[in-house]
Amino acid sequence: MKLKDELKSVIPQDLLNLVPSGFDIIGSRSGAVAIIEIPSELEDYKYEIAKAIIRNSRNVKAVLRRIGPRSGEFRLYNYEKLIGDLTEVIHVESGVRLMLDPTKVFFSPRDQYDRLDLASRVKDNEVIAYLFAGIAPYAFIILKHKPTVRIIYAVEINPEAIKYAEINVKLNKARGKVVPIEYDASAFCERMRDRFHRVIMTLPLGAHQYLHDAIGCVANGGVVNFYHTGPEENPFKDAEEIVMRHCSNANVDCRIINERVVREYAPRVYKVRVDFEVSKVRNNLKLN
Numbered sequence: 100m101k102l103k104d105e106l107k108s109v110i111p112q113d114l115l116n117l118v119p120s121g122f123d124i125i126g127s128r129s130g131a132v133a134i135i136e137i138p139s140e141l142e143d144y145k146y147e148i149a150k151a152i153i154r155n156s157r158n159v160k161a162v163l164r165r166i167g168p169r170s171g172e173f174r175l176y177n178y179e180k181l182i183g184d185l186t187e188v189i190h191v192e193s194g195v196r197l198m199l200d201p202t203k204v205f206f207s208p209r210d211q212y213d214r215l216d217l218a219s220r221v222k223d224n225e226v227i228a229y230l231f232a233g234i235a236p237y238a239f240i241i242l243k244h245k246p247t248v249r250i251i252y253a254v255e256i257n258p259e260a261i262k263y264a265e266i267n268v269k270l271n272k273a274r275g276k277v278v279p280i281e282y283d284a285s286a287f288c289e290r291m292r293d294r295f296h297r298v299i300m301t302l303p304l305g306a307h308q309y310l311h312d313a314i315g316c317v318a319n320g321g322v323v324n325f326y327h328t329g330p331e332e333n334p335f336k337d338a339e340e341i342v343m344r345h346c347s348n349a350n351v352d353c354r355i356i357n358e359r360v361v362r363e364y365a366p367r368v369y370k371v372r373v374d375f376e377v378s379k380v381r382n383n384l385k386l387n
């Protein structure tokens with residue numbers, strides 16, 4: 100459906116080009132929420148826009164208008180509810196079912212290809228610390244594609260996200276494989292030193308503050324999946340420098356094994372993932 104075409108008879112011609120060309124849908128056939136950004140110039144038409152979305156997408160039960168950027172430690176958007184009260188949905192992604200309420204927890208359907216890419220790199224029997232896990236979408240996608248993974252600890256501080264992560268463990272029959280833990284990422288790593296084959300750090304605006312912790316809890320030879328942001332001209336430079344600085348401070352050797360632009364984060368700014376392997380055994384002969 101093209102929203103603009105749908106609203107031609109309602110919105111004046113000079114404002115029509117401000118109607119967003121797209122919006123996010125979170126949910127499935129059983130019920131979905133549409134999330135849209137509406138510029139202030141279209142304030143008088145916001146309910147008409149919401150009604151047009153509902154008319155054309157039968158599964159959409161609620162329309163939320165996104166206000167401002169994500170904020171707070173739980174990384175949530177502020178929303179204005181335009182239509183509908185029920186915002187709890189089951190989102191289906193790559194064969195995985197994820198229950199969530201986007202007004203209470205972080206979730207982005209736009210990360211689905213990154214989840215598939217990361218899952219494709221996981222090896223048999225990995226023990227994984229998934230920091231900043233939210234409702235734990237990466238964990239369920241990994242388990243779906245690599246059922247031989249040993250265990251994934253999903254570490255998160257938002258109690259609502261933990262509640263949904265636990266529901267999702269049941270929905271995806273992941274008991275004993277995905278373990279949600281309501282805990283601060285730094286404190287968790289502190290207690291689990293040298294333990295993990297992989298540490299996943301899905302907090303692009305803050306993960307760098309926890310790199311010291313992640314390097315501490317990854318095992319010798321393990322991999323850290325580090326998320327960061329960078330400008331279009333050179334999206335990986337800042338992330339690479341931060342990684343190398345932390346590795347040097349921790350007195351470990353790190354080797355970047357993969358880099359990926361995840362998606363656009365803001366105009367001309369990308370969210371990126373830098374995967375690096377950590378070697379904790381320093382060769383003294385080499386150093387002398």
Ligand SMILES: C[S@@+](CC[C@H](N)C(=O)[O-])C[C@H]1O[C@@H](n2cnc3c(N)ncnc32)[C@H](O)[C@@H]1O
Pocket residue numbers: 172173174205206207210230231232233234235236237254255256257260282283284285301302303
């Ligand atoms: C960008 S979201 C990513 C959530 C999830 N991995 C996903 O992709 O949908 C980051 C999450 O980290 C959580 N968080 C922030 N600081 C944290 C901390 N110190 N320890 C554990 N979780 C934290 C937030 O509540 C939020 O749910």
